Amino acid sequence: MRIAAILVAAGCLLGSGFVRPALAAQSAPPAAAQTAADPEVTEERPVPVLVSGEPILWISTGIGPYSAQLRADRIQARLRDIIGDRTIRDATVTVREVDGASELRVGPKLVLVVAPQDAAKLNVPRVTLAEQYARVVEEAIRVDRLRHAPATLLRSAGYGLVATLIFAALVWLILRFTRALHRRLAARISRRSEAFRALQVELLGDARVGGTLRAVISVLRALLLLAAFNLYLTYVLGLFPWTRAVSLRLGDYVFTPVRALALAMAAYLPKLLFVVVIGVAVHIAIRLVGIFFRQIQTGRVVFASFPAEWADPTNKIVRVLIIALGLVVAFPYLPASDSPAFAGVSVFMGVLVSLASSSALSNMMAGLVLTYTGAFRHGDRVKVGEAFGDIIETSLLVTRIRTIKNEDITIPNSLVLGTTVTNYTREATTRGLILHTTITIGYDAPWRKIHQLLVEAALATPDILHEPRPFVWQTSLNDFYVSYEINAYTASPAAMLDTYAALHASIQDAFFAAGVEIMSPHYTSVRDGNTAAIPEAFRGPGYQAPAFRIDSAGPGRVTSEVR
Numbered sequence: 001m002r003i004a005a006i007l008v009a010a011g012c013l014l015g016s017g018f019v020r021p022a023l024a025a026q027s028a029p030p031a032a033a034q035t036a037a038d039p040e041v042t043e044e045r046p047v048p049v050l051v052s053g054e055p056i057l058w059i060s061t062g063i064g065p066y067s068a069q070l071r072a073d074r075i076q077a078r079l080r081d082i083i084g085d086r087t088i089r090d091a092t093v094t095v096r097e098v099d100g101a102s103e104l105r106v107g108p109k110l111v112l113v114v115a116p117q118d119a120a121k122l123n124v125p126r127v128t129l130a131e132q133y134a135r136v137v138e139e140a141i142r143v144d145r146l147r148h149a150p151a152t153l154l155r156s157a158g159y160g161l162v163a164t165l166i167f168a169a170l171v172w173l174i175l176r177f178t179r180a181l182h183r184r185l186a187a188r189i190s191r192r193s194e195a196f197r198a199l200q201v202e203l204l205g206d207a208r209v210g211g212t213l214r215a216v217i218s219v220l221r222a223l224l225l226l227a228a229f230n231l232y233l234t235y236v237l238g239l240f241p242w243t244r245a246v247s248l249r250l251g252d253y254v255f256t257p258v259r260a261l262a263l264a265m266a267a268y269l270p271k272l273l274f275v276v277v278i279g280v281a282v283h284i285a286i287r288l289v290g291i292f293f294r295q296i297q298t299g300r301v302v303f304a305s306f307p308a309e310w311a312d313p314t315n316k317i318v319r320v321l322i323i324a325l326g327l328v329v330a331f332p333y334l335p336a337s338d339s340p341a342f343a344g345v346s347v348f349m350g351v352l353v354s355l356a357s358s359s360a361l362s363n364m365m366a367g368l369v370l371t372y373t374g375a376f377r378h379g380d381r382v383k384v385g386e387a388f389g390d391i392i393e394t395s396l397l398v399t400r401i402r403t404i405k406n407e408d409i410t411i412p413n414s415l416v417l418g419t420t421v422t423n424y425t426r427e428a429t430t431r432g433l434i435l436h437t438t439i440t441i442g443y444d445a446p447w448r449k450i451h452q453l454l455v456e457a458a459l460a461t462p463d464i465l466h467e468p469r470p471f472v473w474q475t476s477l478n479d480f481y482v483s484y485e486i487n488a489y490t491a492s493p494a495a496m497l498d499t500y501a502a503l504h505a506s507i508q509d510a511f512f513a514a515g516v517e518i519m520s521p522h523y524t525s526v527r528d529g530n531t532a533a534i535p536e537a538f539r540g541p542g543y544q545a546p547a548f549r550i551d552s553a554g555p556g557r558v559t560s561e562v563r
Helices: 002-017 022-028 068-084 117-124 127-148 150-199 205-240 244-297 308-333 340-356 358-373 412-417 449-461 493-514
Strands: 047-051 054-059 092-097 101-106 108-113 383-384 386-396 398-403 409-413 421-422 431-441 471-478 480-490 548-550 561-562
Touching: 047 068, 047 127, 054 068, 054 127, 068 127, 092 127, 101 127, 108 127, 117 127, 150 205, 205 244, 244 308, 358 386, 358 398, 358 409, 358 412, 358 493, 383 398, 383 493, 386 409, 398 412, 409 412, 409 471, 412 421, 412 561, 431 493, 449 471, 449 480, 449 493
Parallel strands: none
Antiparallel strands: 047 054, 092 101, 101 108, 383 386, 383 421, 386 398, 398 409, 431 480, 471 480, 548 561
16 A cells, blocks of 8 residues: 555656655755744644555645644544445545635545645645545555455465464574584584694683684574564564554664665765775885885895884884874764764773873883884893893883893883893994903912913803904902903803803813912911812822911021921
């Protein structure tokens, strides 16, 4: 009935060119339909005249004290009375001209009155409009009476029974399908889990994967059953005239949002195309910039004032700037970008980010400063505050150091920038890193010999460079001993602790072989015959501990000796 009524009314009115004002009045909100004479007066919205829940006519204006809504309600009541009155066998609608208006009647009963205001509203002749309304009302009465016929009701009951059987079969198929889908996916995931376990890799536990899988399939099953039940209920309720209005509302509940979404997507397609073009342009720009900076990083493109280690962080910064520029350009074309809600959410998120990221921003700025001042690079042996080790990661937020004990230390860049950074690697490959250690020897040992022994010990140490040659500094002349500092060059800062250990061992070997004690005489007592503090292998054959002698304090005294 709805299709016939719409086709008859729309076809006739469109053919005459008279339906456009009515459609405009239907779609426009009341606030937009103000008259020029009195801006306080607004036009009424068109009100539908419903038969079994379907609109057959639209009343767009009131007459005197009767509003459009009141007129539509009275017309609906008259139509229900006429349809239910079985004494009226002929549903033909006649048009009578009375006092400048057109009355539509079914037999002796009045259906509606087409007033000059209705014709003026639609900008069509009143007689023509009355004839169109008469055909639509007559068709609606006949179709609705046909729905109440016993044969039609019996046939609808049969259709409902068939639909119920089909719905039951569909529910059975959905349940069977979801169970089979669950079994197949579970078997496939189980096989992959066994493969991961064979490789000693387990990303997720079987129980967690199985629970997630069951939840997803349960949601899918519920959606399918809900869609099937909605279709079944809409169809069955639409078979009977008493529930047809409910069926139409159920259909509208489902299809109105879908229709609105489809129309919104169709209207958004031009903007979506623009956003896609911006995304492609941003992607191409990021790829080109990445290729350019990779050429700098590999040394194929060289700039005198732009070191190769700056290429990767600069590439990341430029990539972020390109993405930000793309978002700024594409923002006006995003869905609902001009809505107050979108603007409010954007401001709220901006405030949250600004309040929560103050420390993060300071770390990012410190990371940029550290990057472009060249304090260290990835793999450098450094000392940052109390942390000593190798740089394993540098980012905009933190710096990670791995110590010689395999401890990973994460330091915020703001702390790194505010403390002293010692880099042992920067000049090691060009000028060499100077390793130095200090020993103290008494004044009784010739300093030239001490210099010679220290240089020979350094040259005998692995990873110590012979050129430049090691050198010795006498750093202090103390009360009882002299401080000697040996300085030696190495090109392997990563092995500096091992080199120090080997250097100390070489110094001991060289001094023991030369018979020189590594001892600082802080005491003034006389040696009492103790053995020299040199390993036995270096004392030589026939070594004897010296005697303990006492000289007389005055003339004529005899020297005594105790052995």
